[in-house]
Amino acid sequence: MTPLGLYEPGGSVLHRAPAGPKLLAVVALAAAVVVLDSPWWLGGLLTAVLAGYVVARVPRRRWWPLVRTLVIVSIVVFAVQWWLLGAMTAATVCLRLVTALAAASLFTLTTRVDDVVSTVERAVGPLQRFGVRPEMVGLLVGLTVQAIATLSGIAGEVRAAAKARGADRSPTAFVVPFLVRTLRHADQLGEALAARGTGDR
Amino acid sequence: MPAPRVSLPAADLARIVVFAAFIAVLGIFPGIYFGASGVPVVIQNAGPLLAGVLLGARRGTAAVVLFLALTAIGLPLLSGGRGGLAPFVGPSGGFLFGWILSALVAGLIVSRAAKPNLPVIGLATLAGLLADYLIGIPFLGAYIGDLGAAAVQSLVFVPGDLGKVAATALIAAVVHRALPGTLPRTASSR
Incomplete structure (x- = not known):
């Protein structure tokens, strides 16, 4: 419908997965990332998200700018957190940040705007009586x-x-x-x- | 039509849609990354304040919600061409959600006042900014696990934000004078 979306066309499992469950998964993951404190769990989630990028075959020209942004933001955030709250907290915060942002970007890269719109239309269907x-x-x-x-x-x-x-x-x-x-x-x-x-x- | 213009749903819808687009166009101005939290300084965050002050609480809030929804479904409408879900789950996501409360608070104050003059608009935009902080700082605090550190990190934005609030109030006061009546503060309290 619109040429200005951030969608990256592809035919992977993630591209074909319905938008609604995919969106719920991202929301659940973002919540988990904020709640979890153990770097091991966070590292595991991040690995899962990165596997998603491999499965979706996101091209280099799309993931490279993302990596660059994440690295720059992580370095700055890590430095400040280390100074304010210590190295362990700093690492946890950076893991959280990278995992949540990578998962959310993966959703946006693999989901058409039109699909999200029709999912929302279906989701609000039951509200018709109101x-x-x-x-x-x-x-x-x-x-x-x-x-x-x-x-x-x-x-x-x-x-x-x-x-x-x-x-x-x-x-x-x-x-x-x-x-x-x-x-x-x-x-x-x-x-x-x-x-x-x-x-x- | 000779009858006095009532606020039609179609007119409301158009204002909401066009103001959501206005906030998007504000994002064309480049953002500057500043400070430690990776939150860019942008003039786009004046948009929700303007929406509340010029459209009133109900329609201003709706315009901000519509803008954020379009961003979340994958349109690159945030300054710097950012969009999708990532900005909402990132550390500065709370400041985006806070825009909704910003527009609501600013709109409520303006529509409660007898006349939208500069002091009222100034108060409304300042309260709108504080409303944004009220959501944004605890969100950042949850992220980094320390509310105090989040508040300290956010201090770097205060001077710039206060400048933007002052400019926004001046601009909104001029627009209210330029278009008296077309900016219905009475209808907005509906």
């Missing part, structure tokens, strides 16, 4: 992605206008007109939606 409409989920996602494109265009215009006035140094000369035009765009979108009967209850 007035929740599942088809709104996809509509909201689509509308917002479109609004991001529109607002990016507006931001460019406003910035060019501020530059033309020689006011490109002033933050208010950019943000205020940008916000005013953003809210105007919201009014137009609201009228367009009302004309199509969206949002009527």
Whole structure:
């Protein structure tokens, strides 16, 4: 549905696994990582997550930036934690961080945005009797992605206008007109939606 | 329509959607990694405050929730092109969840006030920032196993955040003056 996702196409077991259980697994793992204190358990979980990267055949150009970020963040976090709380705690915190971030990124790399949207639509299905409409989920996602494109265009215009006035140094000369035009765009979108009967209850 | 404009669900929906997109566009400004916790300093975190102050508590909070949901399902909307679940389970994840409370608190304060003037908006944005800390710091504390250390590490963000709060309040006050009535603080308390 959208080209700006972080999904990496593939055909592995992890790619084919349904989004709902996969999401629950990541949430459970993140909770476990925060609760667990033993470096051995954390190391085991991290090994399992890394095995997931191998199974999913994540290409190097996707995992390499992730490794770089994790290493930099880990070094900084380790140094501070060591100084404040000792080496053992520092190692545990770093293991937690790396495991949770690696697992969450693996989910994002192997799951299409569309699949998550339809999973959410199905998950809120039972709430229909309380007035929740599942088809709104996809509509909201689509509308917002479109609004991001529109607002990016507006931001460019406003910035060019501020530059033309020689006011490109002033933050208010950019943000205020940008916000005013953003809210105007919201009014137009609201009228367009009302004309199509969206949002009527 | 001659009748006074009532706040239609469609209009609410549009505001929520467009403001979620606005927060995303704020993320185009580059983030600066600063301090020890790997939490980037960004102007994107002014977005939830603006959402609360300009849209009111209900719609502002909804806009922030929508933005965070889109990020979590894998769109790279956070500053620096980050997205997916990782930012939420990382050490700074609490500050993202805190945005929801930020918008709620800022919106409630503005809609309770008789007039959205600068002192009220300033108070609302400051309270919104504190609400974000209220979620973010204990989350970081749970991560590193020491609440005090988390609070100390977060101190580096306070000067920058206070600057952002002041700028946000000034901007929101100007926008409230520029568009009187279209920013319904009465309807927002609904």
